[in-house]
Amino acid sequence: MRVLCVQGLQAGVGGSTISANLARMLLELNQKVLVFDLNPNNLLRLHFNMDWQNSVGWALNLTQKKLWCAAFECEHGISFLPFGQLTYQTHQRLIVEYLDDNKLHYQLNSLDLSPETWLILNISSDINLLNKQALALSNFILRVFEPSVANLSLLINSMQSNYIVNDAELSNKSFFVINKLIPHSELDHEMTLVFKNLLLNKLLPINIHFDESIKEAFAHKTTVNIHAPTSTAVREFRTLAIWLMSYFNRLEQP
């Protein structure tokens, strides 16, 4: 099983968007994919045509003492597990009563996925018990950020005090990708160069540019390869998917 963890450097940089579009692109490249949403904002499902008022999800099932994996959804060949719409109180109860140090490990094992399956874990930007487990269980951590000065500040702070940096194993499998790069922005291009100089080979050689079709695809409750198959964004997500496939092929060679 190829476990890929997607985490935004901060909320709103496009972690869920990258998870959804990457999943769909891997599927288009004949890969088996399951997307597991571990982000309480519960947005991933909306990229896969789930009704907004439908609150079903694995975390909600847990708190209602239902079978957590009964929340499986499937749309256009994509299997995904939504988080579920939880109130603040229910979320606190989930953390205290239902999550322990090995919960995610147990959940992933019980899924009994084939070795060639891609499991995409979409996690929030903060460090909590669930995210720590997801980071530890993944083979590859994709950290998403925007080429902004605010994200530079966050990155430097995280380099000096972050949970990931202090763990060599997590650090080795952690890579960065730039999202929402505005093609005509001087500052964005210059910041990209600064980030490249700072992150060296930890920065993926693919940037995802800001593209109206990505926003429009979400408004249509789908991913960009379905909404705008000829867009630049599709080409970029395809390149990202192929890069990840070749990375994992290299990793799995004896």
Next chain:
Amino acid sequence: MKYEKNDVNELYKSIGIKANSYIEIKENEAVIKIQRKWPLVEQIISFCKTPLENRQQGGI
């Protein structure tokens, strides 16, 4: 003496510097200029270890 496009790299090679060093040096110069251009970027970067130090400590 006028050098053509690739002659700079040939010159570097002749004095034992790898061919793409020229590009790397130019890139570093550009980054320093950018950092000076935007005050907040310069201030943040001044608190950061160099990429080489990061690499020696096992990455980011």
